[in-house]
Amino acid sequence: MTTELDPITLQVVGGALHSIAEQMGNVLYRMSYSSIIRESQDLGAGLFDTGYNTLCESDSTPMHIGSLPGYLRGIEQTVPLDAWQPGDCVIHNHPYKGASHSPDIAIVMPVFHEGELVGFSANTAHHVDIGAATPGLIIDVPDMFAEGMLLDGVKLFTAGTRNEALWKYIRDNTRVPSLVMGDLEAQIASAELGVRRFEELLKTYGKDTVIQATHQLMDYTETMMRREIAKIPDGDYTAEGFLDDDGRSRDKTLPIKVTVKIRGDGVEVDLTGSSPQVPTAFNVPFEGSTKVAAFFVFRAMLLDTYTNAEYIPQNEGSFRPITVTAPKGCIFNPVAPAAAEARFCQIQRMADLVIKALAPVLPERCTAGNAATLSFAAFSGVRPNGDYWVFLEVNEAAMGGRPASDGPDTVEELMRNTRNNPLEDLGMHLPLICDRYEVRDDAAPGAGKFRGGAGVVKSQRYLTPGFMTHESDRHLDAPWGVFGGKDGYCGKMEIYNVDRPEEIRLEYSKFSGLRTEKGDVVSYFSPSGGGYGDPLDRDPQKVLDDVLDGFIKPEHAKADYGVALIAVDDGYGFAVDAEATQSLRYDMRR
Known part of the structure; x- marks a missing residue:
């Protein structure tokens, strides 16, 4: 029988685990080459046990860290627990085996203690190009094989020996090998650090003490989540919305329906009634993205660090009380080999609709409608020497009004948590220049006692001919107001050439492989948040x-x-x- 640890030992081990995860994330973004990782910090890192439970996580992007248990379970189909050796390093990105989507590549290394496998050090990061049909980002493709390289639990290193053939395969199948290979090296360094630190922790306190601490910490976090869920009245709470289109069928909106079922101290998020899967990449991997979005929104609403007096460790325990249901063949649970690369707008809206559904019973924990989308732009072109350049950019948006304050303006809201890319970095390395980057002033944010946040407008100008793919949504369905607040404002995308500034054309929220000319200016206007409460009370x-x-x-x-x-x-x-x-x-x- 294992003896429970005293609170001081528990806190010491818990603090050490969190410190390890933070160090892993810091190494990853500081050593990376592509701006999407080293500047935007589109990554996640942590430690896991042999049951694939999250023991600790970096303070990074929720979608990355929340999906890693799914990656590990997917890898097990190729590399079972008894096939791991010290010095192994596995790479994985299969969207139907746990990955959040194919550009998010995971690096996983085993942790051994006295010859016994005790866990894993792992991270994911968004790679700038994996050889898809269009540079950096893909939407209008027929299946997952058109998304680029599929790496299904294969070993980059076996017992410390590097798999040169696999390294050559990856290098030869991306448009920007210097960035991708450099980023992989950074991921490996991050995972190696996690292995060393975890081994040191086990040596210092003993395996039994460390493992017991992880169990108690996960149980504690689960208890805290269940305590908060139990405060919500039992019932079924429903909210509905829609997405603009699938990137191909422009006249067909896609319904989203969320039913939140509260039963005691557990909750089910039921997506029955949402759109069937679509023939483009605008689908969502169930294990790696749909479920993670549900985990995120409840932790954000119920266990927020700044609204809880108690310290709550970030680990698997917060996931346990939450189940997710999505019918097979719907947009949130597609059937292979459907493409599923462009999946972020859907889960942002899903999270926003969970908040909307629960607003009547959690008025002090909800916001009005957030922008709840993602402007993910892939700018690219070919240099005179024949080499590609590819730049990925995540644009900010806005949150809805809150119970006691206005919605934040021009922020990475909900699950994104990435940073903006410095304009100086853009100008130094790429044939792009930013002509405008400011708070949106053409549309008022949603009125309320606490108004919605104002969106952002960013204009990027091509200095040479190039290409662009853009993943976004919410050009048709404005963020909702709540408790008497008014709706926010939809987003839009404008394109014109500096030589013909009067010829402005509106683009759809998502498009693939658009050819651009020198002087073309692409302007993204993000949605503005909805208002909270009666505007006459402001x-x-x-x-x-x-x-x-x-x-x-x-x-x-x-x-x-x-x-x-x-x-x-x-x-x-x-x-x-x-x-x-x-x-x-x-x-x-x-």
Whole structure:
């Protein structure tokens, strides 16, 4: 019988585990070559036991770290537990064997203690190009084989010996080998560090103590999650929305339906009623992405670090009370070999709809509608020497209004958690230049007692001919307002050439392999968040501040918020007319 550890030992081991995961993530992004990893930090790292439970995780992108148990279970189909040796290194990205999607490549190394396999050190990172039909990103393709290299649990190293043939295969099947191979080296260094640190921890405290600590920490986190779920009244809570299109059938929207079923201290997220799978890559891998999105949204709503007084370790325990149901053959659980590379907008909307469904019973934990999409752009071209350049960019958006504050403007909301790419880095390395990067000013954020966040606008100009693929959504379905708040504003994409600035054309939210010319400017306008609460309850001074800051116009102040402004000569231009505002709001409420 194993004796439970005392709280101090438990905290020491738990802190050490988290520190290891953080070190792994830091090594990965600091050593990487491509900007999507070294600047945007589109990665995840952690340690796992032989049951593939997450023991600790880096503070990185939720989609990466949450999917790693799925990767490990997928790898087991090729490399069972008894086939691992010290010095092995496995690479994996199969979307129907646990991967979040094919560009997110995992590196996994085993951890042994006194000759016994005790766990794994693993990470994933988004690779800039894996040889798909279009550079860097793919949407309109017929199946997963057109997404690029499929690496199904194969060994880059066997007992410390490097598989040169596999390294050559990967190098020869990407447009940007210097970036991809450098990033793989960084992933290996990160995993090696995790192995060393885990071995040191086992040696310092003993295997039994460390393993017992991991069990207690996971049980504790599970208990905390179940405690919060149990506070929600039992019932079925439903919300619905839709996606613009699948990247090919432009006149057909795709329904999403989410039913959240609360039963005691457990919850099921049921996606029955959502769109059938589509003939493009706009599908979602079930194990590596759909389930992870459900895990994320409940941890974000119920176990947020800054709204809980108790320290809650980040581990497998938070996943255990949550089950996910998606009928086979729907967009959230496609049947192989359907392509499933462009999957992020769907799970963002799924998470947002879970929040919407639970808003009536969790008003203090929910937001109004977030942008809940992803602008993922792949810019590319061919240099005069024949070499490709490829640049991946994630654009910010906005959150919805919150119970006690406005929605944040121009942020990576919900599951993204990536950083923006410095414009200086862009100008130094690529034939692109950013002409505009600022808060969106052509559409007001959703009005509310606490307004929605304002979106971003970013304009990138090609200095040479090139190509572009863009994954996004929400050009048709605006972020929702809640508790009397008003809806936010949809996104859009504009393209024009600097030599013909008057010839602006609107593009669909997603497109593949668009040929661009020198001087073409691609402008992305992200959605703005919905409002929380009655706009007539908003502090008039905050409304004035929004006018002075350029978030809304004076006419919005009057029409949406019932705030009357008067022109003044004080250097600002406007002031609140308190008496007229009181009268206007009285009439509007009547």
